[in-house]
Amino acid sequence: MTRMTLNNWQSVQSEVLARLHAREWKPGELIPNEADLAEEFGCARATVNRALQNLAEEGLLDRKRKAGTRVAIHPVRRATMRIPVIRDEITSSGSMYGYNLISALDCAPPSNMAELMRLGPEVQALHVICVHNADKKPYVLEDRWINSDWVGPDERLQFSDISPNQWLVANVPFTAGDIAFSAITASIAESKFLSCAPGQALFAIDRTTRNKERVITSVRLTFAPGYRINTVI
Amino acid sequence: MTRMTLNNWQSVQSEVLARLHAREWKPGELIPNEADLAEEFGCARATVNRALQNLAEEGLLDRKRKAGTRVAIHPVRRATMRIPVIRDEITSSGSMYGYNLISALDCAPPSNMAELMRLGPEVQALHVICVHNADKKPYVLEDRWINSDWVGPDERLQFSDISPNQWLVANVPFTAGDIAFSAITASIAESKFLSCAPGQALFAIDRTTRNKERVITSVRLTFAPGYRINTVI
DNA sequence: TAGTGGTCTAGACCACCCG
DNA sequence: GGGTGGTCTAGACCACTAG
Numbered sequence: 311m312t313r314m315t316l317n318n319w320q321s322v323q324s325e326v327l328a329r330l331h332a333r334e335w336k337p338g339e340l341i342p343n344e345a346d347l348a349e350e351f352g353c354a355r356a357t358v359n360r361a362l363q364n365l366a367e368e369g370l371l372d373r374k375r376k377a378g379t380r381v382a383i384h385p386v387r388r389a390t391m392r393i394p395v396i397r398d399e400i401t402s403s404g405s406m407y408g409y410n411l412i413s414a415l416d417c418a419p420p421s422n423m424a425e426l427m428r429l430g431p432e433v434q435a436l437h438v439i440c441v442h443n444a445d446k447k448p449y450v451l452e453d454r455w456i457n458s459d460w461v462g463p464d465e466r467l468q469f470s471d472i473s474p475n476q477w478l479v480a481n482v483p484f485t486a487g488d489i490a491f492s493a494i495t496a497s498i499a500e501s502k503f504l505s506c507a508p509g510q511a512l513f514a515i516d517r518t519t520r521n522k523e524r525v526i527t528s529v530r531l532t533f534a535p536g537y538r539i540n541t542v543i
Numbered sequence: 544m545t546r547m548t549l550n551n552w553q554s555v556q557s558e559v560l561a562r563l564h565a566r567e568w569k570p571g572e573l574i575p576n577e578a579d580l581a582e583e584f585g586c587a588r589a590t591v592n593r594a595l596q597n598l599a600e601e602g603l604l605d606r607k608r609k610a611g612t613r614v615a616i617h618p619v620r621r622a623t624m625r626i627p628v629i630r631d632e633i634t635s636s637g638s639m640y641g642y643n644l645i646s647a648l649d650c651a652p653p654s655n656m657a658e659l660m661r662l663g664p665e666v667q668a669l670h671v672i673c674v675h676n677a678d679k680k681p682y683v684l685e686d687r688w689i690n691s692d693w694v695g696p697d698e699r700l701q702f703s704d705i706s707p708n709q710w711l712v713a714n715v716p717f718t719a720g721d722i723a724f725s726a727i728t729a730s731i732a733e734s735k736f737l738s739c740a741p742g743q744a745l746f747a748i749d750r751t752t753r754n755k756e757r758v759i760t761s762v763r764l765t766f767a768p769g770y771r772i773n774t775v776i
Numbered sequence: 777t778a779g780t781g782g783t784c785t786a787g788a789c790c791a792c793c794c795g
Numbered sequence: 796g797g798g799t800g801g802t803c804t805a806g807a808c809c810a811c812t813a814g
Contacts (some may be wrong), residue, residue, distance in 0.1 A: 318802070331716050331754075343780060354804045359781075375811040376780045384712060389722055390623040393776075398617075479617060483564050487776040489622055493726035493746040511744035513726040521564075543626075543720040551783070576799065587785045592800075608792040609799045 315352040322351055322361035330370060330381060337383045341371075344379075391541040393489070394515075396452075396531075397476065400444045408443035411470050412503070416458070423455050426518065427525040436461060438474045441503050447534070448504045454529040460521075475529070478519075482526055487519040491539070494532065504534045513537045548585040555584055555594035563603060563614060570616045574604075577612075624774040626722070626750075629685075629764075630709065633677045641676035644703050645736070649691070656688050659751065660758040669694060671707045674736050680767070681737045687762040708762070711752075715759055720752040724772070727765065737767045746770045 316322045326341075335341050344362065348355040362379060365371045369387045373379045400407045416434045419427065427435060436456040442449050454474055460482050468477060494514045501508040515531040549555045559574075568574050577595065581588040595612060598604045602620045606612045633640045649667045652660065660668060669689040675682050687707055693715050701710060727747045734741040748764045 327718075331718055333716055337713065345780090355781095356783090356805090357803065359783090360802085363782085373781065374813090375782075376778080376813055377811095378780060384628055385717070386720070387626055387628065388623050389626055390621050393620050393622055395617055395620065480570065483566055484618070485564055487619070488773065489776065490771045490773045491724055491746070492771040493744040495744040509742060511726040511728040513724070538723050538725040540721065540723045543722065578799090588800095589786085589802090590784065592802090593783085596801085606800065607794090608801075609794055609797085610792095611799060 314350065317353050317357075319357050319360040319364070322347075322353065322358055323364060325351070326361060326365060327370075330385075335381050337381050337385070339381050340378050341381065386543050389541045389543055391539065394539070395475075395479075396442045396450060397473070400442065400449060403444070405444035406446070408446055409473055410441045410443065412439040412441065414438045414466055414469050419455050423528065426528055427455065427457055429457075434458060436466060438469060440469075440473060442473065449534055450537075451500060451503045451532040452529060453532070454527060456527045457525055459524075460526050474527075478527060482521070484519045484521050484526055487517060490516045492516070496532075500532055504532065506535050510535050513539070547583065550586050550590070552590050552593040552597070555580075555586065555591055556597060558584070559594060559598060560603075568614050570614050570618070572614050573611050574614065619776050622774045622776055624772065627772070628708075628712075629675045629683060630706070633675065633682060636677070638677035639679070641679055642706055643674045643676065645672040645674065647671045647699055647702050652688050656761065659761055660688065660690055662690075667691060669699060671702060673702075673706060675706065682767055683770075684733060684736045684765040685762060686765070687760060689760045690758055692757075693759050707760075711760060715754070717752045717754050717759055720750060723749045725749070729765075733765055737765065739768050743768050746772070 314325070316325055329335050341347075342350070344355050344358045348358045351358065362371060362373065366373045366379075370382055370385055371379050372382050397407050415437050417437055418424070418432055419429065419435050419437065423435075424431070424433070429435060435458055438452070438454045438456065440452050442452065452473065452475065456474065456478070460478075465477065465481075492514050494512050496504065496506055496508050496510040496512050498508050500512065501510065504512070506512075512535060513533045515533075516529070517531070518528045519526045547558070549558055562568050574580075575583070577588045577591045580595075581591045584591065595604060595606065599606045599612075603615055603618055604612050605615050630640050648670050650670055651657070651665055652662065652668050652670065656668075657664070657666070662668060668691055671685070671687045671689065673685050675685065685706070685708065689707065689711070693711075698710065698714075725747050727745050729737070729739055729741050729743040729745050731741050733745065734743065737745070739745075745768060746766045748766075749762070750764070751761045752759045
């Protein structure tokens with residue numbers, strides 16, 4: 311066994327990655343245990359552990375106590391992507407950010423939304439519709455329901471100046487959320503707000519944000535035609 | 544200072560999370576340094592480090608040497624999502640998986656694809672079109688270009704039985720890739736393969752896979768209407 | 777039950793970078 | 796310059812689980 315000196319976990323990770331890419335360790339195979347690798351690499355076991363744990367997190371290795379570490383069969387199963395913070399997304403692409411409040415009304419939400427927010431019948435919530443612009447052209451339509459418990463009468467006045475998203479992020483703590491991506495067909499209303507043809511294919515993001523199982527807000531973002539979301543593996 | 548005993552990094556992380564959710568430490572604020580927290584929690588600094596590093600990775604904290612650790616202003620900016628392995632996605636939802644090869648031909652790719660794959664003019668690549676079915680109904684249309692260097696004449700015969708994706712994952716190592724999500728309008732051809740109306744909004748994933756800067760394959764997956772991709776923060 | 781990964785500790789040194 | 800996070804080390808004990 312050639313003995314090398316890799317004295318930080320990044321270099322250990324690189325070496326392991328190289329062996330995976332070279333198929334020296336093949337998918338499904340068992341690789342040597344941490345103690346042996348530590349000796350071969352000339353470093354502490356904790357250093358090897360850090361490297362292998364990182365690769366396991368990325369989905370390239372499967373680790374189990376006693377069973378050892380195996381090369382994952384499906385090398386990459388996860389992608390991490392930025393959740394767009396609309397204002398940043400627009401300004402960082404060099405465009406000028408603009409914001410139009412369309413409406414902000416208290417009313418009883420439709421039944422599916424009431425159920426999601428666990429509101430009784432007749433209970434009202436705040437419904438906000440607004441448009442974010444890039445260089446004065448519509449960029450995304452925001453259609454949001456907010457649980458009234460989280461926003462007082464004073465705050466909602468501000469929504470003519472700052473977007474509810476920006477306000478919520480800064481003022482309401484949350485513990486969990488879920489996101490869904492889909493393709494939808496532009497309705498008449500959507501096409502009007504986004505200045506596109508009805509029936510056009512639009513990219514939509516639905517996001518629900520919770521604080522300890524209670525829904526704070528649920529939003530649909532409908533993007534202008536041509537929007538893409540990119541990420542790297 | 545109340546002194547507690549948190550002797551593993553998960554409990555340290557929970558405690559820190561609780562303070563963040565309770566707004567005890569507010570967005571933008573500096574939190575105590577690792578040594579102080581270690582003393583307060585009654586554990587080693589390395590344990591605090593592990594917890595804080597994990598929270599920083601998740602986007603909840605911003606850490607800088609000398610500057611210290613701050614609560615992130617935009618609490619969550621990343622979502623990690625499963626890259627669907629089509630066959631698994633279909634079978635794990637309880638449906639029967641099926642596969643139809645439409646065509647597999649060597650031909651010169653269109654210019655944008657040739658450029659992406661860095662092929663000279665007139666150089667051919669393998670173009671595969673196939674459909675994956677769930678319970679005999681079209682689920683996703685796969686339109687793929689494969690660099691001929693990576694697939695010999697023998698292998699391509701197999702594509703009538705197993706999908707090129709499955710074959711590539713098992714046989715060709717890759718080092719990097721990128722993915723894009725978008726909404727497209729169904730063309731005549733797409734609508735035919737997916738049994739939907741032309742003009743319908745469809746969810747599309749474009750994926751390019753590389754081995755050391757050389758493109759192995761580039762694929763567009765076009766999903767049948769109604770497809771959604773879900774993830775949790 | 778024995779082998780493997782998961783983690784903690786105490787101490788140390790280093791890299792970075794704010795003031 | 797000095798305080799902060801980033802990491803390594805050696806040793807130890809524990810938790811899990813395959814055989």
